[in-house]
Amino acid sequence: xxxxxxxxxxxxxxxxxxxxxxxxxxxxxxxxxxxxxxxxxxxxxxxxxxxxxxxxxxxxxxxxxxxxxxxxxxxxxxxxxxxxxxxxxxxxxxxxxxxxxxxxxxxxxxx
Amino acid sequence: xxxxxxxxxxxxxxxxxxxxxxxxxxxxxxxxxxxxxxxxxxxxxxxxxxxxxxxxxxxxxxxxxxxxxxxxxxxxxxxxxxxxxxxxxxxxxxxxxxxxxxxxxxxxxxx
DNA sequence: TGTATGTGTCAGTCGAATCTTACACGTGCC
DNA sequence: GGCACGTGTAAGATTCGACTGACACATACA
Numbered sequence: 001x002x003x004x005x006x007x008x009x010x011x012x013x014x015x016x017x018x019x020x021x022x023x024x025x026x027x028x029x030x031x032x033x034x035x036x037x038x039x040x041x042x043x044x045x046x047x048x049x050x051x052x053x054x055x056x057x058x059x060x061x062x063x064x065x066x067x068x069x070x071x072x073x074x075x076x077x078x079x080x081x082x083x084x085x086x087x088x089x090x091x092x093x094x095x096x097x098x099x100x101x102x103x104x105x106x107x108x109x110x111x
Numbered sequence: 112x113x114x115x116x117x118x119x120x121x122x123x124x125x126x127x128x129x130x131x132x133x134x135x136x137x138x139x140x141x142x143x144x145x146x147x148x149x150x151x152x153x154x155x156x157x158x159x160x161x162x163x164x165x166x167x168x169x170x171x172x173x174x175x176x177x178x179x180x181x182x183x184x185x186x187x188x189x190x191x192x193x194x195x196x197x198x199x200x201x202x203x204x205x206x207x208x209x210x211x212x213x214x215x216x217x218x219x220x221x222x
Numbered sequence: 223t224g225t226a227t228g229t230g231t232c233a234g235t236c237g238a239a240t241c242t243t244a245c246a247c248g249t250g251c252c
Numbered sequence: 253g254g255c256a257c258g259t260g261t262a263a264g265a266t267t268c269g270a271c272t273g274a275c276a277c278a279t280a281c282a
Contacts (some may be wrong), residue, residue, distance in 0.1 A: 003130055010125030013195065014118055017240090023204050026197050033258060045241055047260080063259080069249045070258050077197060084124065085192040086137055093134050128270085144228060156271055158230080174229080180279045181228050229278080240267070248259080 002099055003092040009082065012056035017041060018049045022077065025059060029076035050075055113210055114203040116167075120193065123167035128152060129160045133188065136170060140187035143172075161186055 012018060017039075024035050032050065036043040053059045054075075061075040082088070123129060128150075135146050147157040164170045165186075172186040193199070 003127070007125055007127060007130070010121050013200070014121030014125045016114070016118060019114055019118065019200055019204065022197065022200055026201055031258080042242065044261080048240080071248070073259065079197070081194060081196040083192060084195055086133065086188060086190070089124070089130055089133050090137055093130065142228085153272070155231080159270080182278070184229065227279080232275080235272080238269080242265080245262080
């Protein structure tokens with residue numbers, strides 16, 4: 001895990017609304033408008049947060065057609081368990097140097 | 112751990128400069144100007160980042176007098192190991208409700 | 223007295239992230 | 253057609269964080 005990936009992850013989780021969005025999806029998948037109502041925030045705002053969470057790999061979303069023909073964008077949690085300590089940070093920074101050295105190399109990293 | 116504490120922790124770690132500051136302190140304690148030179152950033156900037164890390168409980172700093180009489184602000188890492196998963200987030204949000212209910216209650220929380 | 227080292231703090235700039243509001247477009251139903 | 257419900261997106265205001273540069277103050281030393 002590079003520091004870039006680590007930072008994406010941390011800054012994705014490190015926000016009140018996104019914390020609540022994750023909690024809202026803990027019970028199971030939900031579509032955007034539904035979740036927006038439950039959390040009491042505007043749909044475009046939640047949309048933005050969910051996009052950010054998806055980029056960081058915390059959730060996945062996919063379009064789905066309901067029985068009555070509506071397009072629903074369902075999001076669900078991706079299981080994650082990051083152990084955040086000094087070693088994790090040192091490893092991430094070390095991974096950056098590795099990547100800088102093997103810019104064309106294949107993807108073969110532990111984790 | 113309340114969500115406020117969790118967010119303080121995550122947003123503290125979730126920044127490039129602070130990641131580097133933590134890594135810089137991994138070898139041992141260091142005073143601000145010294146670390147600023149090593150990281151190649153301005154002292155007021157590093158100062159700000161260290162204050163933020165201290166507020167989140169990741170580092171501690173204390174003033175110390177060197178042999179030649181200078182006041183040096185030494186910072187050192189506080190060991191930490193946060194397991195970041197969905198349950199951690201749910202627990203934090205649940206802790207908020209607990210706190211809201213017992214605003215005058217004593218401090219007695221697991222963790 | 224002047225220089226070099228440190229701390230602590232503040233005003234102000236700047237850019238990114240957040241958030242609101244509004245729009246276009248699609249379906250099913252009365 | 254008009255209404256209710258969804259998605260996707262974009263313009264604009266605003267808030268927030270990061271960062272620079274400068275200041276006051278202390279010590280030691282030549």
